Amino acid sequence: MQYIYICTNTPPFKVLVLETVATVLKKNTEKNLKLNLLEGLTREQVLEDYLTGCESRQISLLGRKEVFAGKAKFGIFGDGKEVPQLAMARVFEKGDFRSGYYRDQTFMMAIGHLTSQEFFAQLYAHPSLKNEPSSAGRQMSCHFSTRFLDENGDWTRLTDSKNSASDISPTAAQMPRLLGLAYASKLFRNNPELKKYDNFSINGNEIAFGTIGNASTSEGVFFEAMNAAGVLQVPMLVSVWDDEFGISVPKEYHTTKGSISEVMKGFEPTADEKGIKIFIVNGWDYPALIETYRKAVELCRTQHVPVLLHVKELTQPQGHSTSGSHERYKTKERLQWEKENDCMPKMREWMLSSGIASENELAEIEVKAVELAKNARSLAWKAFNEDFKADFDMAISLIDLGVQNADYSSEFEAIKAHLKSEQFPVRSDTLKAINKSLRVLRHSTGDLKEQFVTLRKTIDAENFERYNSNLYSRSPYSAMKIDEVLPVYSSESQALDGREILQAFFDKTFAANPLVFAIGEDVGKIGDVNQGFAGLQEKYGEIRITDTGIRECTIAGQGIGAAMRGMRPIVEIQYLDYLMYAIQILTDDLATIQYRTKGGQKAPLIIRTRGHRLEGVWHAGSPLSVIINSMRGVYVLTPRNMTKAAGFYNTLLQSDEPGLVIECLNGYRLKEKLPENISEITVPIGIPEVIRDGKDITIVTYGSMTRICMDAANLLSAVGIDVEIIDAQSLLPFDIHGMVGKSLEKTNRIIFADEDVPGGATAYMMQQVLEIQGGYKFLDAQPKTITAHPHRPAYASDGDYFSKPSADNVFDVAYALMSDSNPQMFPSIL
Numbered sequence: 001m002q003y004i005y006i007c008t009n010t011p012p013f014k015v016l017v018l019e020t021v022a023t024v025l026k027k028n029t030e031k032n033l034k035l036n037l038l039e040g041l042t043r044e045q046v047l048e049d050y051l052t053g054c055e056s057r058q059i060s061l062l063g064r065k066e067v068f069a070g071k072a073k074f075g076i077f078g079d080g081k082e083v084p085q086l087a088m089a090r091v092f093e094k095g096d097f098r099s100g101y102y103r104d105q106t107f108m109m110a111i112g113h114l115t116s117q118e119f120f121a122q123l124y125a126h127p128s129l130k131n132e133p134s135s136a137g138r139q140m141s142c143h144f145s146t147r148f149l150d151e152n153g154d155w156t157r158l159t160d161s162k163n164s165a166s167d168i169s170p171t172a173a174q175m176p177r178l179l180g181l182a183y184a185s186k187l188f189r190n191n192p193e194l195k196k197y198d199n200f201s202i203n204g205n206e207i208a209f210g211t212i213g214n215a216s217t218s219e220g221v222f223f224e225a226m227n228a229a230g231v232l233q234v235p236m237l238v239s240v241w242d243d244e245f246g247i248s249v250p251k252e253y254h255t256t257k258g259s260i261s262e263v264m265k266g267f268e269p270t271a272d273e274k275g276i277k278i279f280i281v282n283g284w285d286y287p288a289l290i291e292t293y294r295k296a297v298e299l300c301r302t303q304h305v306p307v308l309l310h311v312k313e314l315t316q317p318q319g320h321s322t323s324g325s326h327e328r329y330k331t332k333e334r335l336q337w338e339k340e341n342d343c344m345p346k347m348r349e350w351m352l353s354s355g356i357a358s359e360n361e362l363a364e365i366e367v368k369a370v371e372l373a374k375n376a377r378s379l380a381w382k383a384f385n386e387d388f389k390a391d392f393d394m395a396i397s398l399i400d401l402g403v404q405n406a407d408y409s410s411e412f413e414a415i416k417a418h419l420k421s422e423q424f425p426v427r428s429d430t431l432k433a434i435n436k437s438l439r440v441l442r443h444s445t446g447d448l449k450e451q452f453v454t455l456r457k458t459i460d461a462e463n464f465e466r467y468n469s470n471l472y473s474r475s476p477y478s479a480m481k482i483d484e485v486l487p488v489y490s491s492e493s494q495a496l497d498g499r500e501i502l503q504a505f506f507d508k509t510f511a512a513n514p515l516v517f518a519i520g521e522d523v524g525k526i527g528d529v530n531q532g533f534a535g536l537q538e539k540y541g542e543i544r545i546t547d548t549g550i551r552e553c554t555i556a557g558q559g560i561g562a563a564m565r566g567m568r569p570i571v572e573i574q575y576l577d578y579l580m581y582a583i584q585i586l587t588d589d590l591a592t593i594q595y596r597t598k599g600g601q602k603a604p605l606i607i608r609t610r611g612h613r614l615e616g617v618w619h620a621g622s623p624l625s626v627i628i629n630s631m632r633g634v635y636v637l638t639p640r641n642m643t644k645a646a647g648f649y650n651t652l653l654q655s656d657e658p659g660l661v662i663e664c665l666n667g668y669r670l671k672e673k674l675p676e677n678i679s680e681i682t683v684p685i686g687i688p689e690v691i692r693d694g695k696d697i698t699i700v701t702y703g704s705m706t707r708i709c710m711d712a713a714n715l716l717s718a719v720g721i722d723v724e725i726i727d728a729q730s731l732l733p734f735d736i737h738g739m740v741g742k743s744l745e746k747t748n749r750i751i752f753a754d755e756d757v758p759g760g761a762t763a764y765m766m767q768q769v770l771e772i773q774g775g776y777k778f779l780d781a782q783p784k785t786i787t788a789h790p791h792r793p794a795y796a797s798d799g800d801y802f803s804k805p806s807a808d809n810v811f812d813v814a815y816a817l818m819s820d821s822n823p824q825m826f827p828s829i830l
């Protein structure tokens, strides 16, 4: 069929068809109907979208080949989901945020934050921010992010850029932070004091766009986040890319009635009740998608109504990932259906049938897309290899020198042959060859060995920077750089309950910094279950100190997302035992943010909780080994009283880093003197405090155990044993200046005591002191640990005594140590 195109930039486009007049008229009417839906979108923009979609498809196809060729390790791509992402990108504005998953390459390309070359650089794991700005090669393929921070660690103007939070792999784990990204808009809109922060928000107009696969909506946290969004009424727009599968498992196994929009119907708003607006649209229908996103965004942006956009009938042209082939689990009929309903050919069909472009024009675009993709692949591969060529060449030239040395010639020949035999050598191949060479030269004292040593050291330092840096902030605002400000007391300083010390501190904090807000169960009206926030909601308003539902994971996520937008959240987990509900998101998301973006994003979130001793199985927990081993990247602080807690909160607030502060559950009614400078005190991170000088044994402990150890010290002193007690205060990091090691040098005996399980955080402290600080050199006796029993603590006073370590236990272990070395003076008691 022959078409003549007379196109203007504004629809409806005029199209003349060389057919009968009647056909022309009929077709034009149909076209106009369709094109009217795209008002405001030019033909060029539609063609641009098509090119982006085609290029995206091509890089997916090539990406899979790269993995099978052995040039990359694993690939997961966005083919089959291109068209809805083009439509979503059309409504995504500067200042908006995405929190999505690994299918979104087309969207990232369409908003101008991913080039095909960057896509390949990530596929190859190119450890360079310049080439791979999402993660500097640290993340698997298709884990995207934009840079929120400049090189100094300062916020960029987030309202001037299109923003994407850094993706993580656990399914649905983008949901908790998505809630927080949306919640920040609510705060910015409703708190007049925040209007001045126009680098973070313009009147809360920003939408947080979520994307999630259909199968991932089965995760509990999806429903937790959706429910919270419905309650909070925040501008959160969640698109579900529904391809009816989660790897090999079809929808019947995932979703009741096989449809997430069916399941969510009860969330829909009614005439009297607010809720979540639901839209349903087919993922191959470009004009319908454009229209649906426009409607959804209008509602979400202006009225802050959360939206679920169920995008159906999507496909996976290449299956789930490079790890398998979908022919193994999809029926022939399904595979055929996927071919027929692939969104890119469908978009093409629509462009032809509505006369937007000719066959020739589309063919030209498609050829161009192939060229762009291939070119990007070559450039990315070249850059990836060039980056380590210097190390490789240097190693080869030193190995060649080895070959020339008759003593080692054959060994070096073999090393060289092996290195040269690698089809696609990577950095570690060079390093392995250097290490082999060093082993060959172990007895040598000559120049060559020295050159290898120098090369190895240089490469090690560079690779540390590439692969191991940025676990914590390296900016001038790092929490490690905040100096100590000691409390000042006068003769008039009042003795108050611990909770009142916190109240006084938080009161001053809320007054001083409008970016600070607190959320959590019971923190609002009653000012938390132990009254640290008492009276503050009344004073500062519900928008600052806010009650939440019982949903620890999304409380944490709400804080993470808001902190990523410049706010300073304090999120409360009512009891330490219930941190377990949030630990997944804290370990997978919060703890990795700096690292996985190589300093491109941050979430300076404070998690406030209370733990250690109280009563029973779920109100007396102290599972510090779980926490410290899962939260590297977050500071873990265990103040022994509320003045110390206030000091830690202040340190964190002055920094740009996240921290968990565990207050002592049994400390709220103990008396402490109120410092005159309560709002200024800071406690330095990673610095223990010697709370009792002694010469016989060093006891290292933290939290509520400090008082028990002090009680034990009195019992021990009565029998002539003089223990030194050190409050670690900060477990992550632990004793950065080796203060405990110095104490051990004096006492030569050491006990690590806490309420965790045997081999828990005490083992961690022991490793830090004996191995890292070299404390083993000073030991005259076996190092000991005192812990709780391996089971959870039984209820009531006796339950506590027989489950957790007591002053008697500490006495027994310390006495036995002294008895070992001087049985005359300390005869065995038991």
Ligand SMILES: Cc1ncc(C[n+]2csc(CCOP(=O)(O)OP(=O)(O)O)c2C)c(N)n1
Pocket (backbone or CB within 6 Å): 103, 169, 170, 171, 212, 213, 214, 215, 216, 217, 241, 243, 245, 246, 247, 320
């Ligand atoms: C918590 C968790 N469980 C399992 C996985 C392994 N996994 C990765 S993707 C995936 C399927 C996700 O399917 P869906 O949400 O429908 O997204 P799609 O890949 O189909 O777009 C699974 C089970 C994971 N990444 N995280």
Ligand SMILES: [Mg+2]
Pocket (backbone or CB within 6 Å): 213, 214, 215, 241, 242, 243, 244, 245, 246, 247
């Ligand atoms: Mg799926």
